[in-house]
Amino acid sequence: ITSLNQHTTMGKYQQQKNIISQQNIQLIEQIGEGEFGTVYKAFWKTKQNELLTVAVKRLNKLEQNFGLDDILKEICVLQDTEHPHIVQFFGIVIQTDGLFMLVTEYAHFRSLYECLLSENAKYEYTIEILLEFLRQITLAMSYLEKKFLIHRDLASRNILVFNKSLVKLSDFGLSRLCCSETNYYKTSWKDTLRLPIAWMSPEAINFLRFTTASDMFSFGVCMWECFTYGQMPWQGMTSAEIVNAIDAPNYQRLPRPPYATTELYQIMLHCWKHEPTDRPTFTQLEKTLREIEIKKV
Ligand code: ACK
Numbered sequence: 427i428t429s430l431n432q433h434t435t436m437g438k439y440q441q442q443k444n445i446i447s448q449q450n451i452q453l454i455e456q457i458g459e460g461e462f463g464t465v466y467k468a469f470w471k472t473k474q475n476e477l478l479t480v481a482v483k484r485l486n487k488l489e490q491n492f493g494l495d496d497i498l499k500e501i502c503v504l505q506d507t508e509h510p511h512i513v514q515f516f517g518i519v520i521q522t523d524g525l526f527m528l529v530t531e532y533a534h535f536r537s538l539y540e541c542l543l544s545e546n547a548k549y550e551y552t553i554e555i556l557l558e559f560l561r562q563i564t565l566a567m568s569y570l571e572k573k574f575l576i577h578r579d580l581a582s583r584n585i586l587v588f589n590k591s592l593v594k595l596s597d598f599g600l601s602r603l604c605c606s607e608t609n610y611y612k613t614s615w616k617d618t619l620r621l622p623i624a625w626m627s628p629e630a631i632n633f634l635r636f637t638t639a640s641d642m643f644s645f646g647v648c649m650w651e652c653f654t655y656g657q658m659p660w661q662g663m664t665s666a667e668i669v670n671a672i673d674a675p676n677y678q679r680l681p682r683p684p685y686a687t688t689e690l691y692q693i694m695l696h697c698w699k700h701e702p703t704d705r706p707t708f709t710q711l712e713k714t715l716r717e718i719e720i721k722k723v
Contacts, residue, residue, distance in 0.1 A: 646697025
């Protein structure tokens with residue numbers, strides 16, 4: 427029965443249009459360790475014989491309770507996600523050892539987090555540029571919002587910079603594939619700092635209630651990262667201390683970043699409302715950020 431199942435699943439794979447042969451991928455250099463595996467810069471020889479620079483994410487061992495079918499479903503979601511501000515997914519490589527590599531477009535400037543920490547960040551990435559970056563992410567998120575898709579790990583490390591006027595959202599879909607909800611819960615914030623607690627809303631931490639509104643909470647933390655130029659939210663605090671601070675009855679929030687105006691800080695506080703329904707939607711926020719820009723002109 428197992429081999430029959432495997433056979434049918436593999437059959438489905440072959441029907442997928444986005445399978446890339448390992449032979450057509452040449453890894454150039456390792457560019458980082460992501461949460462889900464190792465990331466490489468690579469060349470991909472396409473069917474048209476073009477040589478494209480791509481990012482290849484070699485996934486670690488997947489969650490045990492995820493079968494091939496689950497992976498397939500997630501890959502289908504990635505395939506169907508097309509937006510100017512979401513990193514383009516080209517396909518998957520199924521390695522001979524059964525592990526997967528995800529092939530996506532390559533961002534020359536790497537992650538927004540890295541850019542914010544760079545030596546000349548404050549001159550190169552002005553408030554206006556950062557506002558435009560954030561607005562582009564609200565566009566990507568309202569696209570996901572309309573498709574009822576949740577990101578779950580919105581943070582500056584998952585925003586990629588293509589040039590000074592273009593960012594794209596990355597790693598969407600991976601959190602579901604590699605970190606099942608039960609495991610999120612089991613590993614629990616008491617034991618590990620790998621969980622992005624400092625970006626998570628109270629209801630996501632306490633009840634694993636991941637929604638567009640919990641993505642909005644994380645977006646507020648992304649804004650905070652931008653206007654502090656890459657500071658670590660709740661630096662020096664343990665996960666338990668963070669939860670204690672943000673949850674009832676304390677409702678503490680991150681302080682106003684030095685580079686944020688009161689108006690921008692008000693937006694962050696709106697994203698961090700305790701009640702998920704009190705937070706803005708991404709569509710509303712896109713409009714707000716657009717209007718701030720207009721006022722500056
Ligand atoms: O912050 P970074 O320089 O940008 O280091 C991380 C690392 O890989 C692990 O996630 C970088 N990275 C991830 N995806 C891409 C991509 N599509 N293009 C360029 N760099 C990427 C990320």
